[in-house]
Amino acid sequence: MSNPNARDPQYVEKLQAIAAKLKSWSGPIFVAAHEDPDGDAIGSVLGCSRSLKKLGLDARAVATSPRYLEWLPKIGELLAPFEVLPDDALILSVDSAESHRTVGVPMNQAGIPIINIDHHGSNPRFGEIALVSPDKAACALIVQDLVNALGVGWDVDIATPVLTGILTDTGNFRFSNTSAEVLHAAAELMNVGANITEINEYLAVNPRSYYKLQAEVLSTIDYPLEGLLVTAYVNEAMLTRVGATWEEVESMIASIRNAEGTQIACIMKDFGAHTKLSLRSRGQASAQNIAIACGGGGHVAAAGATLMLPFPQAKEKLLEEARKELTRVGLLK
Numbered sequence: 001m002s003n004p005n006a007r008d009p010q011y012v013e014k015l016q017a018i019a020a021k022l023k024s025w026s027g028p029i030f031v032a033a034h035e036d037p038d039g040d041a042i043g044s045v046l047g048c049s050r051s052l053k054k055l056g057l058d059a060r061a062v063a064t065s066p067r068y069l070e071w072l073p074k075i076g077e078l079l080a081p082f083e084v085l086p087d088d089a090l091i092l093s094v095d096s097a098e099s100h101r102t103v104g105v106p107m108n109q110a111g112i113p114i115i116n117i118d119h120h121g122s123n124p125r126f127g128e129i130a131l132v133s134p135d136k137a138a139c140a141l142i143v144q145d146l147v148n149a150l151g152v153g154w155d156v157d158i159a160t161p162v163l164t165g166i167l168t169d170t171g172n173f174r175f176s177n178t179s180a181e182v183l184h185a186a187a188e189l190m191n192v193g194a195n196i197t198e199i200n201e202y203l204a205v206n207p208r209s210y211y212k213l214q215a216e217v218l219s220t221i222d223y224p225l226e227g228l229l230v231t232a233y234v235n236e237a238m239l240t241r242v243g244a245t246w247e248e249v250e251s252m253i254a255s256i257r258n259a260e261g262t263q264i265a266c267i268m269k270d271f272g273a274h275t276k277l278s279l280r281s282r283g284q285a286s287a288q289n290i291a292i293a294c295g296g297g298g299h300v301a302a303a304g305a306t307l308m309l310p311f312p313q314a315k316e317k318l319l320e321e322a323r324k325e326l327t328r329v330g331l332l333k
């Protein structure tokens with residue numbers, strides 16, 4: 001997930017402007033992230049909201065935790081979605097590549113300023129202040145810089161969600177976005193009390209249904225485009241059969257992407273009228289290019305898209321765009 005884009009040249013300036021704006025804000029600050037939140041989304045939300053609360057600010061964390069992260073928020077800490085915000089509210093959107101992907105708060109309510117902190121290169125830089133740094137492996141790394149800019153004293157409650165975000169977005173320091181900077185950042189969080197062994201133990205647990213679902217999904221494995229693409233398929237009926245949820249599908253892409261000789265991996269999620277694609281790539285091929293061509297976005301090595309097409313047409317579109325990408329990098333003629 002390394003990205004050639006340079007860091008926002010005004011990175012430090014913007015970080016300080018955001019810290020100043022947050023510190024001087026007298027109304028409630030709603031911290032929210034993208035739909036279907038992952039460890040980086042929940043970790044970034046909690047890292048921000050806990051820091052702001054520690055400064056005496058009125059911060060509200062708005063998110064719904066997936067089951068595998070339920071150990072991270074305290075009971076009642078994550079608030080249910082808001083349809084309307086008070087007039088003196090501010091929104092802090094984290095890890096969300098697009099304004100409409102931020103969930104739990106009304107992103108188009110007139111008069112509510114939005115601060116956008118993110119690391120997706122495709123982010124259109126929405127909001128009053130947009131701090132978008134595609135070379136950061138996790139949004140949580142920007143949050144870590146923000147906590148320092150705010151001058152909040154680090155403690156285990158702030159360090160734990162931030163380290164969780166780094167761990168999940170780097171695949172436990174295995175993805176190509178794992179740099180020396182990432183390891184240094186993680187070491188700093190461990191120094192202030194984050195327990196990496198404990199976090200990894202929590203993250204490693206799968207529901208029992210997960211293994212049965214894995215059998216279902218892996219039975220659909222296919223290797224089209226001269227074996228350079230690996231695909232797997234999942235629909236509602238398969239989930240129902242084993243008593244699993246869509247959430248349990250999320251991590252399966254990580255296992256199929258390791259199929260020998262493949263450059264691109266895709267899990268195709270069939271929702272009937274629409275089809276969601278989870279994409280990964282290695283080497284020269286870009287999952288992001290395919291996702292963008294399908295109306296989605298993300299990072300070079302990990303991206304996603306929703307095609308408003310039933311599965312058969314969606315699969316054709318995927319094959320067409322994957323073929324183009326593999327041709328672009330010279331792997332197909």
Ligand SMILES: [Mn+2]
Nearest residue numbers: 040095139169
């Ligand atoms: Mn992220």
